[in-house]
Amino acid sequence: MILDSLKLDDRVAIITGAGRGLGRAMAVKLAEAGADIVAAARTQAQLDETADAVKKTGRKCLIVPTDVTISAQVNALIDATLKEFGRIDILINNAGGGDGTLGKQLPDIGDDDWRRGIDTNLSSQFYGCRAVAPQMVKQQRGKIINVASGYGLRGGKHNFMYACAKGGTIQLTRSMALTYAQFNIQTNCIVPGIFPHNEEMMQFFKGGKFIPIGRVGDDSELGPLAVFLASDASNHINGELIAIDGGGLAGGITPTGVSPESSN
């Protein structure tokens, strides 16, 4: 029964970057689908809010304040989860951002800006995959979801660190998929389009005027995709990227919202 295969009853899911935005939206939706949640992020106060939202669904929420750029802390996150729940069914490597290179010209991007950005967006996901894989192999079951970006597939003017890190996320996903397919572990990638988190971003993206579908995404729309990729309904989908971007990557070579004139 297909709808039953989308349920996550009693699964245990770790979500990094769970203190806000897409991470919190995914945490709550996974909990609604039946999963207990381990919420990781740096800021305790934000995690508390996520935990409140998760607990309203009737599921448990363990908070583990974590700096995902430090591998020892990521290892500790896995250990804390095992201590509390005894297993890990789902890991969502969502934490990212923190781009100190934003708005800088190439010659002005310092080594530290570059390293911090790569650590936050890519190394963090590598640390998560590395730390969780042995447990999932032991279980002969697991789902890893890495959050990338359209910039993982396209270049951007003055966009170096972020495009490189997210491109790395996609390749990390593929190599994880191939390495662990035989252990019934599926690793896939969500590729979000434009999901503004404040009025300023909304203005910058002009409300989605240049997105084919004519609007921006809402955080709540990420949740069901995460549920699908965390569930048994996606058991033979592995190493795949799924864009949720209102058609952004399907076009991409022409400005959207306009089209060539009819030629006859």
Next chain:
Amino acid sequence: MPTPNDFSLQGKGALIVGAEHAVGRAAAVTLAEAGAKIVIASQEPGTDKQLKEVAKLVSSAGAKAVVRVQSAALRADASATADLAAKELGGLHILVNALDASAYGPAEAADDTAFDKIIESNLKTVWMSCQEGARVMLRAGGGVIVNITSVLAERGVPNAALYCAAKGAVLNLTRALALEWARKGIRLNAIQAGWLDDESSPANKDNEFSKTLRKYLPDNRLVKPEELGGALLYLVSPAAGFVTGESIAVDGALRARV
């Protein structure tokens, strides 16, 4: 809002074209299980018996299936099928094109008839079904279309040049139509099936190719038609409202390697 409801198709009507094939059959059952009302249409005439069997499976899954035997390559049939579906379903909300006619053989031996036949059965049928489905959907303010194609849409394989060309065309047709209708309420996406475990698959024979292929597959097995169901349900459900022009490969990581 409990999550299973995000994927429920209660109150929706779905037309599955190519329902005599294993993939179409599985699609019909999946959508019926999720609560949709179903019309199944064939790709080829003379498939009454197969469609009746599919109708039985759909009814076991809890829905009544209206059966329409047609030739998907004929404009008049495609048009009448879309109209019939809209009438029977109380509106055509979901269209799944599971149209396929695999064709393998050396390029040197393919004549112009082969070209026309392979392109017609794998591409023209999908084009006409999308056009006719959209005609009905646009009148009602929108809908969602999923075209089932193959991982061969983006990769080549020897002895299947025209088949690969047609499968690639279906993928890019999906993208272009998705953009064209994005602001008119129609979402289009594709599913790329890996090597299938069904009766027509060249991977499902007892021969050297099949044996070698299995060793090469990341989890050493073929894709069962029903395993496309999760991706299909996600894409047609309201939960995927921001997903259009996209394609999901159900191939057990094969494409991550090649």
